[in-house]
Amino acid sequence: MMSNADPKELAKFSELAHKWWDPESEFRPLHQINPMRLGWIEQQAGPLAGRQVVDVGCGGGILSEAMARQGAQVLGVDLADRSLKVAQLHAMEAGISQVQYRLVAAEALAAEQPARHDIVTCMEMLEHVPDPAAIVQACSDLVKPGGWVFFSTLNRNAKAFLFAIVGAEYLLKLLPAGTHEYAKFIKPSELLTWSRAARLEPVGTRGLEYNPLTRRYWLSDDLSVNYMIACRKPAAPAA
Template structure:
């Protein structure tokens, strides 16, 4: 792998090994299927309807969010550096006859050099905590979005509660995720993400938490950002 790529080879391999299970709603990716309607509704509540707009999903994996945004009428490009999940995403879109979603194996930084200021909406969900240099991804997303366009992030907070809930609870106790899915040291505080966003020319517009109730086995958007959170940013018009 090109050492200049902002990617962790072990992380790419980890998700590639599970690629064939990406669209199984009862697999290791069940949490992504469960939170997807929440993510999609949140995106459109802030950025507006996606129909007819150019949308980019950075770190799209098997295409769960990218395909959902295409079903809302967006002209969607999903990018990732893991080939197997991309092939799964492409095949699923063909099977479901979702024509307005495309996929490419390209880094966010390379695409930003190639197509700056191209997209109305850029999403980067559950991805920043898996790369060596998340600030570089944030900067690339800012370069990719049009002036006035929206960039949406979601990731994990870094504090003792997040370690307890996201790693001990989710991976070892409740087994919602495979063990080793996350590394605590890669978690990102909202203040850190907001700082990178501002440095890249993005204004923070909204911050929302994503919580899980083990009794009802349901996820919900909430004010509690101590574990999972979503951040909406907007590029200035200038």
Template sequence: MTNVDPQELAKFSELAHRWWDTESEFRPLHQINPLRLDWIDRHAPLKGRRVLDIGCGGGILADSMARRGANVLGIDLATKPLKVAQLHALEAGTDNIEYREIAAEALAADVPASFDTVTCMEMLEHVPDPSSIVQACSTLVKPGGWVFFSTINRNAKAFLFAIVGAEHVLQLLPKGTHEYARFIRPSELAQWCRNAGLEMADTRGMEYNPLTKRYGLSGDTSVNYLIACRKPA
């Protein structure tokens, strides 16, 4: 069985043609991308590295990492977003990037310990078994390499901000983008990382200011958060 929810694939495939429209439903991804890109690059400089982006969608993060000088493979199981990502790479002339329709677990079985850095951003909360993805990330990264995750905490504040606020009040995201039961507490993700043999290196929160309409990194992990891990050499 593939670790995928067909309804989640359909949801993002339906909007695939709007992925690179910075004023579309994907506007938040475009706005947070410079923050997460710089955060990744600070921990694990991208230039010249072999990087895997799991759940790459239309390629917003993957493309930006390639433009920082990384040799990037983006994988996803949604066909339409992948085609959008491939087309954008051609149109933008982005070098050093490749996209494949393959599950993280399948790639881990094929090419273990092949990447200097593995990213899995805004994806864990959309799959039936996120711990399986974490294990695949650990298998795919080389000893001494870095793994980066971002997801959403599971608590009342996260429900209020990420679903009620973002989807219904501010309409930053389409209704139904997230399901509260699939949100992941930092303690849960940390345990999965430890179980997979990864060592925690850094945790950051990501906040949205509705007055300035800007995102920023902070120490508050109560809603959106990022985790950086290393695999021992």
């Protein structure tokens, strides 16, 4: 079950694990966009209070913890052990008991807990694994009929290469050089195809833009670089 992971990617994030909760570190962009991601999730799926949520590829727990603060019961899963330990420590220090973390592959968790969760999130993770379609399928398997699945990733085109790699990693140094591989970027059409094949119904998209002069992020209809997709699992037919 752990074969759908790139050891180089896991090592990369393990080396940076101690910086996850430093808002001025390499993870600054995630801290800045997190309120927008959280707001869009709630806009689509409704209030999180009392909902069972799985955050696939949770890293240091930035989104996981934010959803728990909104009242969700959150399970964050990842294969980077050092990142998970940072996430666990931060939640403990913050006194947040509604979030738990596990070192487990999404596919393994889906086999263990099928159709058990109200919401599944998988943010900025698909472009880091060898088989992203398998992760999409696992997310679908984890969610209940009628539940929600949210993905975010990077488009694959010249603009995305210029903005997400040349600009963000080398010119503006918002991210460490080598964070992303252009060949692993995912076109929205590809992600939509995988979602439908996994019996998910795409119901909304949102783009994320950045102005390097004002250092401000905002949501838009432009999916050309960073984008999010909201999907629903069809409700079970009435008995």
